[in-house]
Amino acid sequence: DAGVTQSPTHLIKTRGQQVTLRCSPISGHKSVSWYQQVLGQGPQFIFQYYEKEERGRGNFPDRFSARQFPNYSSELNVNALLLGDSALYLCASSLSDRDRGLSGSGNTIYFGEGSWLTVV
Amino acid sequence: AQSVTQLDSHVSVSEGTPVLLRCNYSSSYSPSLFWYVQHPNKGLQLLLKYTSAATLVKGINGFEAEFKKSETSFHLTKPSAHMSDAAEYFCVVTPRSNNNDMRFGAGTRLTVKP
Numbered sequence: 001d002a003g004v005t006q007s008p009t010h011l012i013k014t015r016g017q018q019v020t021l022r023c024s025p026i027s028g029h030k031s032v033s034w035y036q037q038v039l040g041q042g043p044q045f046i047f048q049y050y051e052k053e054e055r056g057r058g059n060f061p062d063r064f065s066a067r068q069f070p071n072y073s074s075e076l077n078v079n080a081l082l083l084g085d086s087a088l089y090l091c092a093s094s095l096s097d098r099d100r101g102l103s104g105s106g107n108t109i110y111f112g113e114g115s116w117l118t119v120v
Numbered sequence: 121a122q123s124v125t126q127l128d129s130h131v132s133v134s135e136g137t138p139v140l141l142r143c144n145y146s147s148s149y150s151p152s153l154f155w156y157v158q159h160p161n162k163g164l165q166l167l168l169k170y171t172s173a174a175t176l177v178k179g180i181n182g183f184e185a186e187f188k189k190s191e192t193s194f195h196l197t198k199p200s201a202h203m204s205d206a207a208e209y210f211c212v213v214t215p216r217s218n219n220n221d222m223r224f225g226a227g228t229r230l231t232v233k234p
Contacts, residue, residue, distance in 0.1 A: 004163075035222075042210050042224030043164070056221050090164065092222075109222070111156075113163035 002026070004093050004112035012118045013081050021076045021115045025093030031055075032074040033109070034066055035090040043090055049074055050096075081119045088114040122147035122213045124194075126225035134233045139183075139198040141228045143211030146192065153194045154212040154222070155185055164210070170194065181205070206232045 005024045013019050025032050031050045035043035048056035049068035068074045072093075078085055094109045127142040145151060155167040168179025175187040185196045194211060211225040 033222075035224075040227075042227050043222075045221055045223070048221065092164075108166060108169070110166075111164040113161075 004091055004110050006089075006091050006112040006115050008115060009113070010116045010118075012120060014120055015081055015083060017081050017119075018077065018079045019081060019117060021078075021089050021091075021117070023074045023076070023091030023093075023112060025072050025074070025091075026110055029093035029095055029110075030072050031094045031096060032068055032072065033092045033094075034074070034076045035092065035111075036060070037088040037090060037114070038084075039087070046076070078117075083119050086117060086119045088116050090114045122149065122151060122215060122223050124153075124211045124213045124223060124225040126209075126211050126228050128228050129226065130229045130231065132231040132233060133201045135203055136200050139196070139201045139205065139230065141196040141209050141211075141230065143194045143196065143225060144192050145194060145211070145213045147213055147215070149215045152214045153185075153187060154214070155179065155183065155194075155196045156210045156212060156224075158208045158210065158227075160207075167196070167209075201230075201232045203232050203234065206230055 007022045033048040034046040036046055037043040045058040046060050047066045052068045063079045066076045091112045092109045124143055124145045133139055153170040156164040157167050158164050167183050168177045170177045170187045178184045183198045185194050187194055208227045208229050210227050212222045214222050
């Protein structure tokens with residue numbers, strides 16, 4: 001089975017432009033999350049979507065938006081790009097939006113290889 | 121609120137020697153804790169997770185971690201390092217209610233010398 005797939009893998013944009021990043025979750029997964037990883041830092045949570053509804057939002061400006069489609073794929077949009085938006089954008093998918101409780105199995109989250117965005 | 125602190129930004133070991141990557145957490149809730157590994161130009165791979173079952177968690181590739189509530193720690197260990205273990209390692213905490221809101225540490229770069 002295919003893992004989490006993201007496109008494009010690399011792209012270069014100019015300040016002020018807009019970008020759309022795409023993510024296809026693992027088949028059967030209904031939750032998609034987006035993370036930004038600036039070089040040399042750990043990923044930071046941007047959004048989580050489950051069943052096409054926003055379930056969580058990190059501390060990012062309104063220039064960042066996302067949506068989830070009926071087939072559970074997702075897009076992340078960033079408007080008015082700044083140099084500081086240059087980063088690796090990671091998509092993650094999971095079965096559910098919540099932990100499975102005390103069973104210990106948890107709700108494993110799988111990451112894609114990311115989209116490298118460079119803003120010049 | 122929850123957060124993790126990875127106490128070392130860089131750890132260097134010789135091949136065949138033990139690995140210890142340290143992580144302390146802060147959480148208002150009963151946390152779930154994870155370790156992920158990231159090889160250069162690769163996505164994040166789950167090594168192991170703690171979700172309220174056994175406090176000693178065994179993961180892939182010989183790694184394990186012990187949840188110590190009294191010390192608020194979740195250190196990652198491996199008895200014998202391999203060259204292929206060289207990578208960036210991230211400690212992650214989430215609230216038990218929503219594993220998708222993951223809070224990553226800053227990462228520890230592990231170097232393995234021959």
